[in-house]
Amino acid sequence: MLKINGDLHIHTNYSDGSLSPGEILDMAKERQLSVISITDHNTISGVEEAVQLGKVIGIEVIPGIELSIEYKTEMHLLGYCFDIYNKDLSQYINSKKEWEFSELIKFIRKVRKKINNISIDDFLSINTINVRTIADVMIEKGYAKDRYEIFKNFFENVDQLSINKIGLSPREGIKLINDAGGLSVLAHPTRLGCSYQELYDILIELKEFGLSGLECYHKCHSLVDVREFIRIANELNLIITGGSDFHSIEDSNANNQDLDVSNFEFYFFGQSYNTQPSNTFLRYII
Numbered sequence: 001m002l003k004i005n006g007d008l009h010i011h012t013n014y015s016d017g018s019l020s021p022g023e024i025l026d027m028a029k030e031r032q033l034s035v036i037s038i039t040d041h042n043t044i045s046g047v048e049e050a051v052q053l054g055k056v057i058g059i060e061v062i063p064g065i066e067l068s069i070e071y072k073t074e075m076h077l078l079g080y081c082f083d084i085y086n087k088d089l090s091q092y093i094n095s096k097k098e099w100e101f102s103e104l105i106k107f108i109r110k111v112r113k114k115i116n117n118i119s120i121d122d123f124l125s126i127n128t129i130n131v132r133t134i135a136d137v138m139i140e141k142g143y144a145k146d147r148y149e150i151f152k153n154f155f156e157n158v159d160q161l162s163i164n165k166i167g168l169s170p171r172e173g174i175k176l177i178n179d180a181g182g183l184s185v186l187a188h189p190t191r192l193g194c195s196y197q198e199l200y201d202i203l204i205e206l207k208e209f210g211l212s213g214l215e216c217y218h219k220c221h222s223l224v225d226v227r228e229f230i231r232i233a234n235e236l237n238l239i240i241t242g243g244s245d246f247h248s249i250e251d252s253n254a255n256n257q258d259l260d261v262s263n264f265e266f267y268f269f270g271q272s273y274n275t276q277p278s279n280t281f282l283r284y285i286i
Contacts, residue, residue, distance in 0.1 A: 005035075006033055006060075007028070007037070008036070008062065008080070009039050009078065009241075009243025009246070010038055010243065011039065011040055011041070011066075011247045012040055013127065014038075014043055014045040014046035014127045015041040015042070015043055015066075015127060016041060016130060017040070018248035022053055024036070025053050033059060036050075037062040037064035039064035039078055039079075040065065040066065040128065041068065041130065042066070042067060042068055042096050042128060043128055044063065045127065048084060051063065064079060064080050065079045066187060067168060067173045068167035071169075071192075073193050074191050074193075075186075076188065076191075077173045077174065077185070077187060078186075078215060079177035079184055080182055080183045080185065080241075081181070081182050082177055083181045086179070086180035088176060088179060092176060100128070101129065104120070104129050104134070105120060107134065107154075110154075114154070115143050118138075118141075131151075134150075138150055170205075174206065178212075183239065184211050185215055186203065186211060186214050187218075188221070189215065190218070200232050200235075200236075203232065203236055203238065213239030214236075214239070214240065215241050217240075218242065218243065
């Protein structure tokens with residue numbers, strides 16, 4: 001029986017995670033993982049660092065990214081095994097950062113109506129600008145006590161949430177990853193908020209654009225979800241992937257759960273997942 005310990009969905013402090021690539025790799029080594037992927041939001045800034053550190057301590061680090069996709073509902077696209085020096089991918093990432101910064105300035109101007117002393121300097125340490133990272137800085141600076149207060153007072157019924165929503169179309173996102181030599185995977189499909197049949201229809205369309213896989217294993221997925229997603233992936237001949245969507249130790253502990261055991265085991269941060277070796281992403285990288 002082939003057994004690989006790994007996690008293919010991890011965020012670092014280069015986006016909205018709390019740990020550095022080095023701290024992630026230390027944790028991976030402690031938990032006896034042999035392969036991981038750093039999949040920060042709309043950036044690959046921490047990938048090269050992680051790859052080099054992985055070589056030193058003996059952990060395979062797969063280049064990864066999680067792209068924001070413009071769709072009828074929330075959609076994220078995971079990319080794996082691409083060329084991190086690809087020109088088009090780099091240009092998109094840089095243009096997205098510039099747009100995010102301009103949106104942050106707009107947000108600060110609106111917030112100043114309630115918080116006079118808030119400044120752009122408060123947010124210069126953020127690597128990836130989104131609602132979550134902005135909220136964390138505001139809590140750290142004492143502008144609010146928790147995220148609930150921030151969302152209620154500063155994000156409700158205003159367009160600041162567009163910071164998260166700008167992105168590529170599904171076709172553009174898949175093409176960007178594929179043209180960089182990578183594999184494109186639909187992330188956490190439960191967040192689409194659709195039925196299994198609706199997901200099936202969406203995946204048919206995405207596959208026509210060049211989609212390679214489906215993230216069947218995720219902390220938000222129930223046992224029933226996982227089984228249905230595996231069935232759909234097999235029917236559509238999509239690669240099956242999975243990961244913890246790790247952001248912080250606190251989040252990992254809060255979302256810890258166990259899933260059923262089959263012939264193929266991934267050991268993620270804080271949880272065990274399993275699938276069949278005949279149709280898994282890991283066969284492409286081992």
